[in-house]
Amino acid sequence: MNYLVQILEGLGLTLSVFIVSLIFSLPLGALVAGLRLSKIKAVSKATEVYICVLRGTPLLLQIMLVFFGLPSIGISFGRFNSVVIAFVLNYAAYFGEIFRSGIQSIEKGQREAASILGFSPMQINLKIVLPQVIKRTLPSIGNEVITLVKDTSLVYAVGWSDILKYAKGIAVRDATLMPYLIAGTIYLVLTYIITIAFEAIERKVNYEE
């Protein structure tokens, strides 16, 4: 019980990094998908490079680059903002690709039918495409969100104490594995809550049953 109370001191940080990163990376991911599908080749290509770099290098490296690297050229965001910026940029690349595949999976005929009914391109995107994209991409988004919870443990790289860092400290101090088990259980509970939430959303947006 004592271990649990001590480890839970890191929960606030874990949750705040998770929530802020999620709030910003989802809309940025939608923007990335839009830019990736742009008919302007330079825009599409530049977005492709962004996605390639962000998905092709470790998130830990990106966090360190933003927190330790950028100050050397005079740009400093502070600890929390640096971590969140790295998380948002990284996850937006993944979300962007998920949204892109969702958008491309919508049959061309849906857009054509809507356009003959007189819808503007904006109306088609918002009323016809978006609801279907949300439904189709939810399982993949859910996977990424679960990964995001676990990835928050990377904040140790900037010297911050989250759940795992607290557990490690106690384990070293008392020579016991119990704190790790408790930390693992906390992550499990968090991911279970997310899983339940996504299942509920999936049921709500499922139009095929």
Added chain:
Amino acid sequence: MLLQAEGLFKAFNDTVVLNDISLSVERGEVVSLVGQSGAGKTTVLRCITGLEKCDKGSIAINDKFICKTENGITTYATKDELALIRHELGMVFQAYHLFPHMTVLENVTIALTDVYKVPRTQANEEAVKMLESLGLGEKINSKPSQLSGGQKQRVAIARSCVTNPKLLCFDEPTAALDSALVVEIIKIIRNLASEKGIGILIISHDEKFVRDVSDRVLFIEHGKITKEMTSEEYKNVIRE
């Protein structure tokens, strides 16, 4: 003339798909365009509905031009002009393309409320009336995935007709229907033409359906219209 298309040419890369196609449809007339797969039927329909741009030729719906060739230069309707022309146009796709996340009622009302800005209560009344006339009164709250092929077809017809188009195009309307449903669709199409005065253009390769539904039949081969028959002439050919 409701629809007037003259001298349509269309090529995809080096393959000529439409080669000097001309056709017309009058109010209340049912015209079918028949031909084998790859003859160019669907491309004609896509050009007429503005989903595809023809390379050359003129298409006018109710005297409004989708495209026009003058002195060798082809000009096309702007997006705004095309949007206005589409107010006079409806299309029932072969695969229906109902919006799967909406109920039957929402599928039929969405154009009324969101494009034509009809108040929701009025849109619902009009849509329910339309759906009831097509025998779908009990399905208004169903999702497209809960409907049979024939029901989806009728919802697609209701969705296209509720905005009162002057020209309605059908792409292979019987492709997924059994013979009993084909008879039903023939009745619906004939009613739309005779009672509402809608001009109807159908592309199909179902000879019996074309025989029973059409006033006039055009034959297309390798992107050219090779023959034209009245309904009576076509009936004699099919009987033989």
